[in-house]
Amino acid sequence: xxxxxxxxxxxxxxxxxxxxxxxxxxxxxxxxxxxxxxxxxxxxxxxxxxxxxxxxxxxxxxxxxxxxxxxxxxxxxxxxxxxxxxxxxxxxxxxxxxxxxxxxxxxxxxxxxxxxxxxxxxxxxxxxxxxxxxxxxxxxxxxxxxxxxxxxxxxxxxxxxxxxxxxxxxxxxxxxxxxxxxxxxxxxxxxxxxxxxxxxxxxxxxxxxxxxxxxxxxxxxxxxxxxxxxxxxxxxxxxxxxxxxxxxxxxxxxxxxxxxxxxxxxxxxxxxxxxxxxxxxxxxxxxxxxxxxxxxxxxxxxxxxxxxxxxxxxxxxxxxxxxxxxxxxxxxxxxxxxxxxxxxxxxxxxxxxxxxxxxxxxxxxxxxxxxxxxxxxxxxxxxxxxxxxxxxxxxxxxxxxxxxxxxxxxxxxxxxxxxxxxxxxxxxxxxxxxxxxxxxxxxxxxxxxxxxxxxxxxxxxxxxxx
Amino acid sequence: xxxxxxxxxxxxxxxxxxxxxxxxxxxxxxxxxxxxxxxxxxxxxxxxxxxxxxxxxxxxxxxxxxxxxxxxxxxxxxxxxxxxxxxxxxxxxx
Numbered sequence: 001x002x003x004x005x006x007x008x009x010x011x012x013x014x015x016x017x018x019x020x021x022x023x024x025x026x027x028x029x030x031x032x033x034x035x036x037x038x039x040x041x042x043x044x045x046x047x048x049x050x051x052x053x054x055x056x057x058x059x060x061x062x063x064x065x066x067x068x069x070x071x072x073x074x075x076x077x078x079x080x081x082x083x084x085x086x087x088x089x090x091x092x093x094x095x096x097x098x099x100x101x102x103x104x105x106x107x108x109x110x111x112x113x114x115x116x117x118x119x120x121x122x123x124x125x126x127x128x129x130x131x132x133x134x135x136x137x138x139x140x141x142x143x144x145x146x147x148x149x150x151x152x153x154x155x156x157x158x159x160x161x162x163x164x165x166x167x168x169x170x171x172x173x174x175x176x177x178x179x180x181x182x183x184x185x186x187x188x189x190x191x192x193x194x195x196x197x198x199x200x201x202x203x204x205x206x207x208x209x210x211x212x213x214x215x216x217x218x219x220x221x222x223x224x225x226x227x228x229x230x231x232x233x234x235x236x237x238x239x240x241x242x243x244x245x246x247x248x249x250x251x252x253x254x255x256x257x258x259x260x261x262x263x264x265x266x267x268x269x270x271x272x273x274x275x276x277x278x279x280x281x282x283x284x285x286x287x288x289x290x291x292x293x294x295x296x297x298x299x300x301x302x303x304x305x306x307x308x309x310x311x312x313x314x315x316x317x318x319x320x321x322x323x324x325x326x327x328x329x330x331x332x333x334x335x336x337x338x339x340x341x342x343x344x345x346x347x348x349x350x351x352x353x354x355x356x357x358x359x360x361x362x363x364x365x366x367x368x369x370x371x372x373x374x375x376x377x378x379x380x381x382x383x384x385x386x387x388x389x390x391x392x393x394x395x396x397x398x399x400x401x402x403x404x405x406x407x408x409x410x411x412x413x414x415x416x417x418x419x420x421x422x423x424x425x426x427x428x429x430x431x432x433x434x435x436x437x438x439x440x441x442x443x444x445x446x447x448x449x450x451x452x453x454x455x456x457x458x459x460x461x462x463x464x465x466x
Numbered sequence: 467x468x469x470x471x472x473x474x475x476x477x478x479x480x481x482x483x484x485x486x487x488x489x490x491x492x493x494x495x496x497x498x499x500x501x502x503x504x505x506x507x508x509x510x511x512x513x514x515x516x517x518x519x520x521x522x523x524x525x526x527x528x529x530x531x532x533x534x535x536x537x538x539x540x541x542x543x544x545x546x547x548x549x550x551x552x553x554x555x556x557x558x559x560x
Contacts, residue, residue, distance in 0.1 A: 222514070223518070223531070223532045245518060246518065249519075249522045253525075412493070426513060428511060428513075430492060431492075432493060
C-alpha cells in the first residue's frame with residue numbers, strides 16, 4: 001500500500017449529505033465532521049500502546065468515535081467478545097487503551113479503564129459553518145482497527161486493518177450492491193440489527209454507507225416490532241442488514257413492513273426456505289455476505305440463485321490441497337485461509353461445502369474448539385473435559401454447543417460460573433454432561449464419532465444429571 | 467439450581483418456564499426456574515439471541531409481540547415473574 005495516498009474519512013462531499021438518522025433526528029456530513037473533530041481533541045495521545053475500545057450502542061456515536069480515533073491517529077479495538085477475561089487480556093496487549101462509550105455498555109467489565117464520553121447528540125460541538133466544510137483526510141496506510149480471533153492457546157490474536165483496506169472493502173461492497181456511484185444513485189438508508197462492533201456490522205452498517213455516501217439508522221432495532229418502526233422511519237430506498245436468527249423472527253411477524261430494496265444476511269448459512277420466505281415478505285432480493293474476521297467480507301451470493309458465491313472486485317480464491325481455500329487480493333491485506341471446505345469453480349467463484357471441524361460459529365461469533373477446550377481444562381476441579389458440536393438436523397432452533405466433563409467435585413452452578421468468566425455466552429454449553437471418563441483412544445485423542453455416541457447416550461432423558 | 471428462598475411458581479409461570487426451557491434447550495428443569503431470578507446474564511444465563519428466540523416463541527404461542535430497544539434492559543425479560551405478568555396482561559382475549 002502506498003503510504004503517500006490519503007483518503008477522505010467519509011465519501012460525502014457536501015455538508016448537507018445525510019450520514020445517519022433515527023426516529024426523530026438526522027445527522028448530516030457537517031454534523032459528523034464537526035463531532036469527529038471535537039471528539040478527537042478529547043482522545044488520548046497516540047502511542048504504541050494506545051487504542052480506543054469503542055463500545056457505543058448507538059451506531060452514529062460508534063461512527064463518530066471511530067472517526068475521531070482515526071483523526072487522532074489511534075486504532076479502534078474490536079474484540080470478539082466483551083467478557084471480563086477478554087478485556088483483561090486486551091489490556092495486557094494495549095496498556096493505554098481507553099473506553100469510549102455512550103451508556104452503560106462496558107462499564108460493568110471495564111469500569112476502571114480511562115474513559116472518553118460520547119458526544120452530546122443534541123448539542124452542537126465546536127461550531128463550524130457549512131462554508132468551510134472539509135472532510136478530514138486519512139493516510140491509507142494508517143492503522144485503523146484491530147479485530148481479534150481467539151487463538152487456540154488462549155490469547156486473542158489481533159489482526160490489523162489499515163484505513164485504505166477498509167475503504168477498499170466498503171467500496172467493493174458498494175459496487176456489488178449498486179451503491180458505489182452516489183450521488184448519482186439514490187441514497188440508500190441502511191438499517192441494521194447487528195452491532196457495529198462485530199466485523200459484519202462494522203463493514204455493512206457503518207463503512208458501507210460512510211464510504212459510499214449513503215445513510216444509516218443510528219439505533220439497533222432488535223425485536224421484529226422495532227425493525228418495523230426503524231424501517232418506517234427510514235427514507236426509501238431501504239436496505240436491511242441482518243442475520244438468519246433475526247430473519248426467522250421477522251418473517252413470523254404478523255404485519256407487513258416498509259418496502260425494501262435489498263435484504264443482506266450474514267453470520268451463518270441461510271436455508272433456502274427462509275430465504276424464499278424473506279424475499280416474499282419484503283418483496284426484495286436477499287443477498288448473503290461471506291467473510292471472516294481476518295479477511296473481512298470477501299464474497300456474496302443471492303441465496304435463491306444457487307450455491308455459487310462471487311468474490312468482491314480484485315479478490316481471488318485459490319484451492320488448497322486439504323479442501324480449504326485461500327483468499328487474497330483486493331482489500332485482503334495478507335492471504336487468508338478460510339475455515340470452510342470450499343469447491344473453487346474459478347478464481348472468483350466458489351461453493352461452500354461445510355466448516356472445518358475445529359471452528360464453531362454461533363450467531364456470528366466464531367471460536368475454535370481447541371480454544372474452548374484449553375480453557376475448560378484450566379478450570380480447577382475439571383479433571384477432563386471436552387466441548388462438542390453435535391450433529392444437528394433441526395433447522396428450527398439455533399444450535400448450541402454441549403460439553404462433557406469429568407469433575408466429581410464441582411456442581412453445575414460452580415462450573416457454569418467458572419465458564420462464564422472465560423467464554424462468551426454464545427458458547428456456553430447446553431447442556432453440560434457429567435461423565436465418569438471421556439472415550440479417549442489409545443493415543444489420548446477424542447474422535448468425533450466417539451463423542452457423538454456419548455452424546456446419544458446422554459441427551460435423553462432430559463433431566464439434568466447434576 | 468432451586469432457590470428455596472424464592473416464592474413458588476404460579477401455574478401460569480410454570481407454563482412460561484416450560485416454554486423457556488423447551489424453546490431454548492436450557493440446561494435446567496422448568497420447575498427450577500426461580501420466579502424472581504434474572505433471565506439475562508446472571509441467573510438463567512440467557513444472551514440476546516435467546517431473548518430473540520424467546521420473543522418469537524412468546525409471539526407464536528400467545529400472540530404477544532415484544533418491542534422496544536435494548537433486550538438487556540428490557541423490564542419484561544427481567545424475570546420469569548415479570549415475563550409471565552406481561553404475557554398475561556397483553557395476550558388477546560380468546
